[in-house]
Amino acid sequence: MKRVIAILSIYGLLLCIFFLSLIEVTTLVGYHNFFTAGELFAWITANPNETSDIAQYCMRFILPYYVICLLTFALIGWGIWSLIRNSKTIIAGSIVLLLLLPFVIPSSPANIFKGGYYVWRQIRNIRQHRNDNIYFKYNATRSHVPDQREIYVLAIGESVRYKNISINKNYDRETTPLLSRQTNLCLYSDYYANATLTQHALPMLLTGITPNHFEEHFKRKTIAAAFYEVGFKTALISHHAQLMNNGNHDYLAKDFDTLVFVAHDSLIVPEINKLAKSNEKLFIVTHYFGNHLAYTNRTEDCLVWRPDYNADPTISNDSALLNAYDNSLLYTDRMLSEAIESLQEAKCIAAWLFVSDHGEYINGNICGHGFSYSPQKDEYHIPLMVWCSDEYKVVHPEKVANAIKHQGTPICADYVFLSVLDMADIRIDSTLQQEGMSIFEKQLKYKDRTLLLPDGERSIIL
Numbered sequence: 001m002k003r004v005i006a007i008l009s010i011y012g013l014l015l016c017i018f019f020l021s022l023i024e025v026t027t028l029v030g031y032h033n034f035f036t037a038g039e040l041f042a043w044i045t046a047n048p049n050e051t052s053d054i055a056q057y058c059m060r061f062i063l064p065y066y067v068i069c070l071l072t073f074a075l076i077g078w079g080i081w082s083l084i085r086n087s088k089t090i091i092a093g094s095i096v097l098l099l100l101l102p103f104v105i106p107s108s109p110a111n112i113f114k115g116g117y118y119v120w121r122q123i124r125n126i127r128q129h130r131n132d133n134i135y136f137k138y139n140a141t142r143s144h145v146p147d148q149r150e151i152y153v154l155a156i157g158e159s160v161r162y163k164n165i166s167i168n169k170n171y172d173r174e175t176t177p178l179l180s181r182q183t184n185l186c187l188y189s190d191y192y193a194n195a196t197l198t199q200h201a202l203p204m205l206l207t208g209i210t211p212n213h214f215e216e217h218f219k220r221k222t223i224a225a226a227f228y229e230v231g232f233k234t235a236l237i238s239h240h241a242q243l244m245n246n247g248n249h250d251y252l253a254k255d256f257d258t259l260v261f262v263a264h265d266s267l268i269v270p271e272i273n274k275l276a277k278s279n280e281k282l283f284i285v286t287h288y289f290g291n292h293l294a295y296t297n298r299t300e301d302c303l304v305w306r307p308d309y310n311a312d313p314t315i316s317n318d319s320a321l322l323n324a325y326d327n328s329l330l331y332t333d334r335m336l337s338e339a340i341e342s343l344q345e346a347k348c349i350a351a352w353l354f355v356s357d358h359g360e361y362i363n364g365n366i367c368g369h370g371f372s373y374s375p376q377k378d379e380y381h382i383p384l385m386v387w388c389s390d391e392y393k394v395v396h397p398e399k400v401a402n403a404i405k406h407q408g409t410p411i412c413a414d415y416v417f418l419s420v421l422d423m424a425d426i427r428i429d430s431t432l433q434q435e436g437m438s439i440f441e442k443q444l445k446y447k448d449r450t451l452l453l454p455d456g457e458r459s460i461i462l
């Protein structure tokens with residue numbers, strides 16, 4: 001009996017190592033990298049829609065491995081059966097071991113346990129600290145409050161990289177034809193993200209915390225609280241698969257007066273219109289599903305570049321992922337243009353600042369973000385865009401001129417928080433307000449562009 005328990009324990013241990021190695025095989029084959037702790041966190045906390053998209057993408061690469069695994073499992077069953085019958089145990093055990101060995105990556109168990117510990121710590125931190133900001137105040141003020149209606153929007157995109165949007169005038173595919181035709185729209189050519197994963201980028205964009213002090217964001221309220229302090233109604237309109245609709249990150253949504261989660265990006269503009277009708281002073285954060293892996297967010301009429309990885313799954317082509325990505329950008333172009341047009345039609349003082357949370361790496365049949373501790377430029381060189389209404393230009397000509405002046409200046413996500421406040425002419429407590437950190441100011445302060453790595457702890461200067 002003792003012998004049976006001992007052999008079963010060894011089998012059990014081997015199976016655990018085998019499974020952990022399989023997870024690693026998935027990321028090695030899918031991303032050509034050992035998986036990062038942040039990526040594991042993203043998988044665990046992601047909405048099922050997002051996880052299923054990523055899983056489908058990975059499965060296409062690794063299906064042959066899993067077929068071999070199934071055969072291996074059949075042999076394991078045979079091994080255990082032989083063991084119980086006390087016959088041919090050694091032969092069965094040896095065959096199973098030999099079959100398992102090619103899949104066992106020695107570093108995987110340690111890597112995955114370390115990643116698992118990180119995930120546990122992150123979730124524990126969120127649970128412990130999600131209410132740490134309860135007495136926090138921005139002491140926000142406005143020097144002048146216009147009599148007219150005002151709407152300000154912080155639009156947060158998903159995985160949009162700078163080099164693929166044709167509004168940059170350097171991409172030969174017309175991926176953003178509608179944005180290119182917008183007047184009063186300003187694109188920043190040298191803007192970097194400060195993280196390559198949404199769960200790091202979003203809290204920093206919403207609280208103004210920088211990569212070297214990431215965990216400090218728990219002590220601050222989000223930007224909605226600053227707008228609220230000066231009399232704005234605040235609303236979050238988010239795709240339901242995005243971060244603030246999951247049970248771990250919903251703490252970022254609690255400062256908004258109104259929360260709307262929509263099933264599709266196309267439902268964001270109707271919600272903006274509803275809110276705009278009934279509020280005099282309005283601040284909205286819109287969070288898109290956008291161009292997240294595996295680039296399924298688009299309608300049929302956006303299938304311009306073929307073969308598309310999702311629409312033409314049977315055609316093997318090195319450009320299929322890039323085509324799918326560009327097709328989804330065409331759809332994002334429509335979503336963002338519609339938002340601008342709805343603000344234009346509101347005929348009020350309105351300004352809109354769009355930023356992607358991070359970029360995307362696509363090379364042949366490999367794509368993703370946050371999968372490497374040595375991120376590629378495509379993962380952090382992303383678009384920042386600002387649009388304002390004619391009414392806004394009349395009230396804030398200086399801000400508009402300054403924003404245009406800085407279009408080519410090297411900046412990063414650390415500038416977004418104070419820029420959005422300044423866009424609405426809001427200043428916060430002197431201990432938090434920093435001069436030169438808003439694109440609407442005359443002079444910009446030089447700042448190293450720092451990126452938080454996917455472990456959520458280390459950062460690098462870009």
Ligand SMILES: [Zn+2]
Pocket residue numbers: 158159197198199357358
């Ligand atoms: Zn993201």
